[in-house]
Amino acid sequence: MNSAIKLLLFIIVALTWGTTWLAMKIAGTSIPPLFATGLRFLCAAPLLLIILKITNTPLLFPKGQRFFQAIISVFYFALPFTLMIYGERWVSSGLASVIFAMMPVAVLSASMILLREKTNTVQLLGLTLALVALISVLLRESQGAASGQLLGILMLVAAVVIHAVMYALCKKRCCQVSVLTFNALPCLMAGILLTLLGGLVEHPVITHFSTESLLAVVYLGAFAGVFGIMCYFLLQQRATAFQASTVFLVFPIIALSLENIVYGRSLTFGSLCLMCPLAVGIFLTLFGNQLNQRLKKAAHSSALSSSLESVNPQHRT
Template structure:
């Protein structure tokens, strides 16, 4: 799972250089959603009537809003840094969303995670804000791209927290399939509204190198990665399953540096270490209190 999710950033970057990025995301999630619902089979209609408004709303947050920003941001910024911003902020943003929407208490350990993650983000943005590696790459939108990934991840975490009340009301694959398809249709609407999509872009979806990129994102990122993660969540629990956040970004950085010659300097390395540390604190299981004698 770590390998697959670490490698998904490369096809996003490659595909987005040939077709508009939100259009690429729309193709991925529409196809993946249809396949998930086919996979769900007889469980496909098992959505309680009262769950539909929350299901649609969370689909638009988790997939439409999140991946509009994430795919656009990855097209502008180094894929490895985008992966770090995405994976390492998920535990932190989840803490904040849980506090706002569920009233979950944020203790000193969680505050330390939030503070450390904020400092780490500052280091990741520092070079680009000062015109260093960004100027060398010739893309002044790198910092804005990373900010878009961070904003998209926040939408994802809010959607995930809001989806918890309906998660037990239907089969997991049914929920994921409908959220993915609805999100894909939302992405299609956004793409048509803001991107110059034409027949040439549709043709490129079945041509090299966009076709293998979309195929890997659908089969590897959505179907394989999701299935493995849900099994780990069932067998290991959320804490151990969430440890992918430390491995997948390292794979994404290595692939970006080797395959795409993406820059990675001391400021980025420092920021990554701080954010991984923040994620470790956020994911850490609270120690059990000793029993009273």
């Protein structure tokens, strides 16, 4: 029963994250990016606050961490999510999902630099392989493209880096709070900030908003922003960290498939071939610790066995 629940949660999270990129593309077709992202968070925040109230979860971070809570609202929510939707103005939703699938690699890199976390050869191999494969994909996809695509790629890469740095800073500050506390108030603050800023800078005309874009914003906020978060949190509770993280290997496939179905667009054949080494690199980054421990254990067992045989040789006939 537990395995069935884990599988169901994994499928829901993969589908949610895989469809998010197409939804952002649709939302940005008639709603200005800043305003759309603000509305997205304003759709999610009330639901998160209601769940927080029902579960008696604290609204604020512990004392001493509350200024950091405000920093999270800007640098974990407002800025990177705005960069994502801006980036998708020039970059396809499929390629955007591939870039964001590099999050485990970015987190490992940020942890190495900011936290001085130790890594092993397997993880470093995975990190190198994933980076080389991604750079190769980006170079292939940007050949002959408009200059705007390079700007979009840089925005999406910046969003990944900012998220990874914030994740490392949360670990450094021992920011152990509920997933609801982490998301609810920062989400509301980011929503208010971006909606006001978008209204002042972008001058949105509500009558120009298409039904599809509005539905995409509601989907991003109420469903992906709440249901997706809760399902991933439940998945992390029921599955191992590695099992939960493998969703990063699956959701780009969904995003690429959806883009092909809806828009008839796909990555070049060479880029699709590079998805294999990219996936292997991400896998090694995620599974590196466990694989390294198993290799050490196997080497230790082999050495012990050889030592015992040298002490107590067995004659075979």
